Amino acid sequence: MPALFHHEGLEGQLCHYGCTHKTFSPTNVRVQASLFLLPKVTGLETVIGLYGKTVEIPCNIKIAKVEDIMLTKWKYSNEPSLSGDLLIKQKNENATVSATNEYKHRVSMAANFSLLLADAKLTDQHTFTCLMVYGGDIKEYSFKLVVQKLPEPLFITEKAEALEIGKRTKLGTCVAKNGNPAANIVWLKNNKTLSSDGNRILINETVVKQPGTDLLTVASTLQFSAEKDDTGAQFSCRAEHPQGRDLVSPPQTFTITCKSH
Numbered sequence: 001m002p003a004l005f006h007h008e009g010l011e012g013q014l015c016h017y018g019c020t021h022k023t024f025s026p027t028n029v030r031v032q033a034s035l036f037l038l039p040k041v042t043g044l045e046t047v048i049g050l051y052g053k054t055v056e057i058p059c060n061i062k063i064a065k066v067e068d069i070m071l072t073k074w075k076y077s078n079e080p081s082l083s084g085d086l087l088i089k090q091k092n093e094n095a096t097v098s099a100t101n102e103y104k105h106r107v108s109m110a111a112n113f114s115l116l117l118a119d120a121k122l123t124d125q126h127t128f129t130c131l132m133v134y135g136g137d138i139k140e141y142s143f144k145l146v147v148q149k150l151p152e153p154l155f156i157t158e159k160a161e162a163l164e165i166g167k168r169t170k171l172g173t174c175v176a177k178n179g180n181p182a183a184n185i186v187w188l189k190n191n192k193t194l195s196s197d198g199n200r201i202l203i204n205e206t207v208v209k210q211p212g213t214d215l216l217t218v219a220s221t222l223q224f225s226a227e228k229d230d231t232g233a234q235f236s237c238r239a240e241h242p243q244g245r246d247l248v249s250p251p252q253t254f255t256i257t258c259k260s261h
Contacts (some may be wrong), residue, residue: 006246013207015155021037022193026258032210043161044127044142044143044144045142045143045144046143046145046146047144047145047146047243048145048146048147048148049117049120049124049145049146049147049148050120050147050148050149050243051120051121051122051147051148051149051215052119052120052149053119053120053179054116054117054118054119054120055116055117055120055124055128055145055147056110056114056115056116056117056144057114057115057117057128057145058112058114058130058141058143059072059074059112059113059114059115059132059141060130060141065134065135068134068135069091069113069132069133069134070090070091070129070134071088071090071091071133071135072087072088072089072095072109072113072129072130072131072132072133073085073087073088073089073091073129073131073132074086074087074088074107074109074115074128074129074130075128075131076103076126076127076128076129077126077127077129078125078126078127080216082126084101084103085098085099085101085108086098086099086103086107086115086128087099087107087108087115087259089113090107095108095109097261098200103117106118106119113130113132113238114196115128115130117145120145120147121147121213122147122180122213122215123214124145124147125144125146125147126144126145127142127143127144127145128142128143128144128145129141129143130142130143131211134250135185136163147180148180148241148242148243149178149179149180149183149215149243150179150241150243150244150247151176151177151179151183151217151218151239151241151247152176152177152178152179153176153247153249154174154175154176154185154237154238154239154247155174155175155249155250156172156173156174156175156235156236156237156249156250156252157173157175158170158172158221159171159172159254160172160174160254161255162254162255162256162257162259163226163230163254163255163256164226164256164257164258164259165225165226165227165228165256165257165258165259166225166226166227166259167225167226168200168202168223168224168225169223169224169225169226170221170222170223171223171224171235172221172235172252173219173220173221173222173252174187174219174220174221174222174237174249175217175218175219176217176218176220176239176247177215177217178210178216178217179214179215179216179217179218179239179241180214180215180216181216181220181241181242182207182216182218183216183239183240183241184239184240184241185205185218185220185237185238185239185240185246186237186238186239186240187220187222187235187236187237188201188235188236188237188238188248189230189233189234189235190233190234191234191236194222194224199225200224200225201224201225202222202223203220203221203222203223204220204222204223205218205219205220206218206219207219218239219252220237222235222237226254226256228256230254230256231256232253233253233254234251234252234253235251235252235253235254236248236249236250236251236252237249
């Protein structure tokens, strides 16, 4: 197979990356319809993006002078078979979108060669790879995109009308809707954490994936056996999440009653 790069240090290297016919100047590098090169691959890093926002995925150019960069290309992949091209930029030209699927109108390239991905979704959690050709070398930089979303404000539903002393009663259900990853819900009494003890306190949790978005809704139910000292106590719940721990439901108080005879 003839070399498709006619440049000292590149000739004879083999691997495929599609791009258009172009002769670069002032170098004597020629990229044909099927670019066959063997890139050097760096370690996989993680980029955290926010759901619904524009995510910037960097292409590491610290080792290259901008003026030496002849070609930059972005692609994505997700095992076992999902993959596709996104953008390609040749020297002294604007970036061209090569994606033909939903990414066609959601991707662009920043001045520093980073990939800009608009309206991030959970389905975007792929490995994104930047291929860079510069100064007689070819390298790849790969990043795993993780999309996170803080859940919606917490609220307590299915609240008990009253709590009976000595009788474990369903106090309520704390709901943290549409987050990713799933929030960890903590129940509080007078701002102090409650934990299941199998006797007075029992906490059960369910996690439901929302159709269409794959966002996660967590519902945590607290069963509580009241004591006389619980009169006037304030109950609330807090969501612990990588995007912050400031989500706390409005406090609730309950009427405390004695055992019925």
